[in-house]
Amino acid sequence: MDTTTQIIISGLTLGAMYAISTVSLSLIWGALNVLNMAQGALLTLGGYAAYTASAALGLNAPLAILLTVAAGGLFGVAMYALVVRHMLDREGFEVNVIIATIGIGMVLEAGLQKLYGAYPIRQPLTVEGGFFLGNVYVPYNSVIIVLTSAALMLVLAAVLARTRMGRAIRAISQNRDAARLMGVPVELVYAQVFALAGGLSAASGIMLSTITTLAPTMGYDPMLKAFIICVVAGLGNVMGALYAAFLLGLFESTVQFALGVRFAFISMLVLVIAVLIWRPYGLFGRTRVTKL
Amino acid sequence: MSATRRNVLAGLVLLAIAIALPFVLPGRYLIGQLTLFFIWATVVTQWNLVFGVAGIFSLAQMAIFAFGGYATAMVGLYGGWNLWLALPVGALAAVVFSLVVGLACLRLKGPYVALLTLAIAQGMYLLIITDTACFSMEGVTCRNFTGGTRGLAKYGDFGFREWLGYKYMAFGDYYLALGVLVLATAFSMFLMFGPIGAAFQALRDSPEYATARGVSRFKFQMLVFASSAFFTGLAGGVFAGYYKVMGANTLYLSPLLFLLAMMVVGGLGRTWGPLVGAAALMLADEGLKDFPEYRFMGIGAALVLFVMLWPRGIVGAAEAIGAQLQKRRSELGGTSTRQH
Amino acid sequence: MTAPLLQLRDVEAGYGGQRVLRGISFDVPAGQVVTLIGPNGHGKTTLLRCVSGLVRLGAGEILFADEPISGARAHRIVEKGVVHIPQGDLLFTDMSVYDNLMMGAYPKAAYAAAPQRLAEVFSLLPRLQERRSQIVASLSGGERRMLAIGRGLMANGKLLLIDEPSLGLAPLVIDQIYEVIGNLKRHGMAILLVEENASRIIGIADHVHLLDDGKIVWNGTPAEMEENEDILTTYLGG
Numbered sequence: 001m002d003t004t005t006q007i008i009i010s011g012l013t014l015g016a017m018y019a020i021s022t023v024s025l026s027l028i029w030g031a032l033n034v035l036n037m038a039q040g041a042l043l044t045l046g047g048y049a050a051y052t053a054s055a056a057l058g059l060n061a062p063l064a065i066l067l068t069v070a071a072g073g074l075f076g077v078a079m080y081a082l083v084v085r086h087m088l089d090r091e092g093f094e095v096n097v098i099i100a101t102i103g104i105g106m107v108l109e110a111g112l113q114k115l116y117g118a119y120p121i122r123q124p125l126t127v128e129g130g131f132f133l134g135n136v137y138v139p140y141n142s143v144i145i146v147l148t149s150a151a152l153m154l155v156l157a158a159v160l161a162r163t164r165m166g167r168a169i170r171a172i173s174q175n176r177d178a179a180r181l182m183g184v185p186v187e188l189v190y191a192q193v194f195a196l197a198g199g200l201s202a203a204s205g206i207m208l209s210t211i212t213t214l215a216p217t218m219g220y221d222p223m224l225k226a227f228i229i230c231v232v233a234g235l236g237n238v239m240g241a242l243y244a245a246f247l248l249g250l251f252e253s254t255v256q257f258a259l260g261v262r263f264a265f266i267s268m269l270v271l272v273i274a275v276l277i278w279r280p281y282g283l284f285g286r287t288r289v290t291k292l
Numbered sequence: 293m294s295a296t297r298r299n300v301l302a303g304l305v306l307l308a309i310a311i312a313l314p315f316v317l318p319g320r321y322l323i324g325q326l327t328l329f330f331i332w333a334t335v336v337t338q339w340n341l342v343f344g345v346a347g348i349f350s351l352a353q354m355a356i357f358a359f360g361g362y363a364t365a366m367v368g369l370y371g372g373w374n375l376w377l378a379l380p381v382g383a384l385a386a387v388v389f390s391l392v393v394g395l396a397c398l399r400l401k402g403p404y405v406a407l408l409t410l411a412i413a414q415g416m417y418l419l420i421i422t423d424t425a426c427f428s429m430e431g432v433t434c435r436n437f438t439g440g441t442r443g444l445a446k447y448g449d450f451g452f453r454e455w456l457g458y459k460y461m462a463f464g465d466y467y468l469a470l471g472v473l474v475l476a477t478a479f480s481m482f483l484m485f486g487p488i489g490a491a492f493q494a495l496r497d498s499p500e501y502a503t504a505r506g507v508s509r510f511k512f513q514m515l516v517f518a519s520s521a522f523f524t525g526l527a528g529g530v531f532a533g534y535y536k537v538m539g540a541n542t543l544y545l546s547p548l549l550f551l552l553a554m555m556v557v558g559g560l561g562r563t564w565g566p567l568v569g570a571a572a573l574m575l576a577d578e579g580l581k582d583f584p585e586y587r588f589m590g591i592g593a594a595l596v597l598f599v600m601l602w603p604r605g606i607v608g609a610a611e612a613i614g615a616q617l618q619k620r621r622s623e624l625g626g627t628s629t630r631q632h
Numbered sequence: 633m634t635a636p637l638l639q640l641r642d643v644e645a646g647y648g649g650q651r652v653l654r655g656i657s658f659d660v661p662a663g664q665v666v667t668l669i670g671p672n673g674h675g676k677t678t679l680l681r682c683v684s685g686l687v688r689l690g691a692g693e694i695l696f697a698d699e700p701i702s703g704a705r706a707h708r709i710v711e712k713g714v715v716h717i718p719q720g721d722l723l724f725t726d727m728s729v730y731d732n733l734m735m736g737a738y739p740k741a742a743y744a745a746a747p748q749r750l751a752e753v754f755s756l757l758p759r760l761q762e763r764r765s766q767i768v769a770s771l772s773g774g775e776r777r778m779l780a781i782g783r784g785l786m787a788n789g790k791l792l793l794i795d796e797p798s799l800g801l802a803p804l805v806i807d808q809i810y811e812v813i814g815n816l817k818r819h820g821m822a823i824l825l826v827e828e829n830a831s832r833i834i835g836i837a838d839h840v841h842l843l844d845d846g847k848i849v850w851n852g853t854p855a856e857m858e859e860n861e862d863i864l865t866t867y868l869g870g
Contacts, residue, residue, distance in 0.1 A: 035403045086600055094402055095349055096599040099556055106592025114585055164743055171724050171735050178722035181684060183710030183739040224414055227407045262422040266415045273396045
């Protein structure tokens, strides 16, 4: 019983963290067919920005988080405006833009390492303490992560479902030409998507850094996991990504418990390959998503 | 002169220079760097086949390389084989590994392939560095099967020291790496200008027609993926024998991206792209030797700049300039027909 | 007398070096239905895409309400009141009927007036109200066409560009669609209509242009078209 509780709590925490990251990847892929390989570096940026805002600038937590999200959003927009925009509609876009985002990620990561050094730093926004649920210790930090992530996802779902911007993002993902005919300024919406994804990633990066520590390469592993979750869900499917994130979070914590941490990543990988053999477009994917 | 003959001639001239170089170069350091250059260039020529010619967006290249290296080292270490015999075994092991990866990934489309192959490389890396189980005892210390974080060592070498003496032992590794590069380049040219190149050209130009004529993309992709894994694995084995230590650092992201940058900077899918790109990146790396913190940043910036501004790489840009000059010359001179 | 709502002056356009339109000029006056007919693959759709800003002009000029719109971005042209209802509907298939209609009202001015427009569209196309929260993928072909038209109306435009509204529909459904278009005309909407099926436009068009091989080879009223044996036999099979 306690074991189950433990697995569920750690699975939910992982899932909550992955969910935001995964949804950011999915938003960008859905709208622009861009696989954002700079995601890992964006997570790292979020962690360090929050560190600077709270430790160096001495801001209180909400303000530091707000600033961090803004920094992530800004970086997202810059990525779009300086690089991605100039590559749209060019020959070999899908592959070239992946290479470009890999490059952006490298530059950002190296820049952060230059600024903060390679040694791990503790995230000052980490919340100490916890409580007992039966015999299982539940850290407040995990509770906060799950609640924040749930709140963010609810807000995002509402934005996508009900607002003018959200509808336009969905419309572009489904049919870019038709969206243009409706009067949607496609490039502006692309920039909005990058801003949204950048801000969400930064938030996800803060959460991540409260569980691990701040280090220049901290985003890489979670990025790969987020990608795996995206693939399981079907690239570009935002709601599917959300479900898959929690499913795989639980899966990972179960494997960690049953087989050890060592096999967590590799069993996720085996799972995703199995899913793809069974359903080549992901659990919630549509064929449209992978057309090339 | 036909394009093929021109390429062969250019290759022979470069080869002659490469053979003569160790005798005129001052010092061991440059020979060592050139040996490394040959190894990386071999891997990039094969990646270029996979990526630029067959259109498989695989990021498993260094995983295949490492697999070949590890297999060579393990056959030497656990089998007690001479490394020369272990080398082809390691290369074949890399082929088998690539077949497994290919079956799992190649039916999928572009971005999915990139993600899965990258994840496979990372999975392999994590399995190695978290390996703490004792496989055998070495005196009082316990050795892991994969070498864990310390890597594998003491699996022997190519014996150049005994053959050539201390003074010339570096020549042995140099010529071995050069030989593998020559074979790999010849193989990749054979594929590019032969029927396989034609098949992929057809698949690119009119997929429906090619498929209707029985050209199966998957089959050809598997063929290229597996056969290029042979030379990639061979390069891995040479690397293991040259360094005498095989570690998981070959699976770090930075060497993979370093090689990706070589391919992109040289020119994706171009015949001489891998060599030009490898040379350019090695030179740039040499220049940044005293500023290691900018190395990673430089590679990243090069990737971004090249895909944005010169997506066909240095070779592609040079070709375009050449064509421009040719056009201008023929416009001006009218009858100038000089060929290179 | 005021100038016509839409004016095309020597419009040329093409894709990748191949010219599809070569010197097209005609007008669409306010409140009138002007029709383009002619064989498939001869530039009718390209012409509409030029007007709505999806295809760049090679030469010539397009004026809307006396302002040049050629060269403007597609979303600016929609904001001015030119609404393109594309061939094959191009609906957002994973979204609900309601969301599709709201996408039609994307321009700021239209978005502000959306509730009122929605009521008007629902009264004109009551089927859409019944299907309001259904996903587009579950609609019939006729319902989709109605939705495409309804979505176009949501933009509160002054000129509708309608591309092949009868394409792929059963005759009975085509009648319903043309009834709707007739209604729009009675409300004073200017329409540039592309139609393969010339017999459909006779009761509704004010003027007909025959487009062949990128040029307008004939124009006149529907009545004149019916009297012209050459046109009927060469182009309309009949």
